[in-house]
Amino acid sequence: MHPAPSVIFFTTFSGLGFGLLVWLGLGYPAVTGWTAFVFFAIAYAMAVGGLLASTFHLGRPERAIKAFTQWRSSWLSREAWCAVGALVLMGLYAAGLVFADTRIALLGILGALFSLATVFTTSMIYTQLKTIPRWNMSITPVKFLVLSLAGGALLSGQVQAALILLVVAGVVQGLTWIMGDRALEASGTSLKTATGLGEAGSVRSFEPPHTGTNYLLREFVHEIGRKHSQKLRLISLVLMVGVPFLLLILPFNHFFALLAVISHVAGVLTARWLFFAEAEHVVGLYYGKR
Structure with a gap:
């Protein structure tokens, strides 16, 4: 699929922001006053900034409010409600820490749960799409959640937890690529099923359906060379x-910690670009692009 910058920014930074809110809600680090204000400001800037970025790839951004009405059937709508719940609960929790030096544990725990739920619902927007086998895997939500928690641990200074979660995130990301590379073939979707001509015998693409491009080709068919893909995966x-x-693992240093966060964010952005660029929408079969 076409890797739109707004979606890459949205999925990366909202995940980091809500991941940091999870740790803050659980009391890590145990901060109050203006120190707490700085942590929550960073978390809200990432979470809210990411959510706002998600509206830029909508055809009619002014209609985004309508997403709240479809919560029974839409993961996008559920994400919207979970995000509002998380931000409101964590706002009240933050107010207690910043202005009253008081930690209301129940609010923090509920806010952390809603923050996790927001990341999960975001992941399910992509996981539910059977037309993109590389996303339609049970490991996709696991990847989103682990990366969110790992990034949150880094931002909140939870070194030991971050070390463990980074390793887990690397393993999960690797498994996602291995499973994803086989997903389209394993789905049973082919040019035969795409055209509905399977019963007629062998099917091959003779010419494209039309001479020019169209919306489907621009948005759902993005090809990246395997050599470039492997390099970007390693990077x-x-x-x-x-x-x-x-x-x-080096002796703690604030400058090293900042570099670790910057490097991690750059890596997640690269992986998220690949998440979209490598996604093979089955419509590509109809156009002979797979």
Whole structure:
């Protein structure tokens, strides 16, 4: 699929922001006053900034409010409600920490749960799409959740937890690529099923359905060479997991911690670009692009 910058920014930074809110809601780090304000400001800037970015790839952004009406059937709508719930609960929780030096544990725990639920519902927007086998796997939500928690641990200074979660995230990301590479073939979808001519015998693409491009080709058919894909996978793993892990096992230093966060974010952005660029929509079969 076409990797739209707004969606890459949205899925990366909202995941990091809500991941940080999870840790803050659980009391890590145990901060109050203006220190707490800074942590929550960073978390809200990422979470809300990411959510706002998601509206830029909508044809009619002003209609985004209508997403709240379809919660019975739409994961996008459920994401919207979970996000509002998380931001409201964590806002009340933050107010207690910043202005009253008081931690209301129940609010924090509920806010953390809603933050996790927001990341999960975001992942399900993509996981539910059977037309994109690479996304339609049970491991997709696991990847979103682990990366969110790992990024949140880095941002909140939870070094030991971050070391473990970074390794887990690297393993899950690797498994996602391995399983994803086989997903389209394993789905049973082919040019025969795409055209409905399977019963007629062998089917091959003689010419494209039309001479020019169209919306489907622009948005749902994005091809990336295997050589470039493998290089970007390696770069994303090194930046997302390798560099932060090495920096965290060194004696703690605020500058190293900042570099670890920057490297991790760059790695997640690269992996998320691949998440969209490598996604093979089955409509590509009809156009002979798979």
